[in-house]
Amino acid sequence: MSSAKKVLLVVYAVLAGFVLLQGDTAAGVWSFRLLSILVIVHLLETAVYYNLCKEAGGSLANNLLNVFLFGVLHVNELKAAKQKN
Secondary structure, X not given: OOHHHHHHHHHHHHHHHHXXXXXXXXXXXXXXXXXXXXXXXXXXXXHHOHHHHHHOOOOHHHHXXXXXXXXXXXXXXXXXXXXXX
């Protein structure tokens, strides 16, 4: 896993922490809004890049999950792997 993906997981964890621990404060509300936007955007990315995930080989579910979590970071890895073949 790349360091960029690890940083993104930490960002998700921090935002989720704010939502859970500071729910009624401005930080909690904005964290929830940001997480909601990220979910919507990454769902759209998953739909847009479905065929790329399907063609990439390996587990389709794993590729879709990685696109949902990491978006363009994982798509770039899939495209790089596709160009090597």
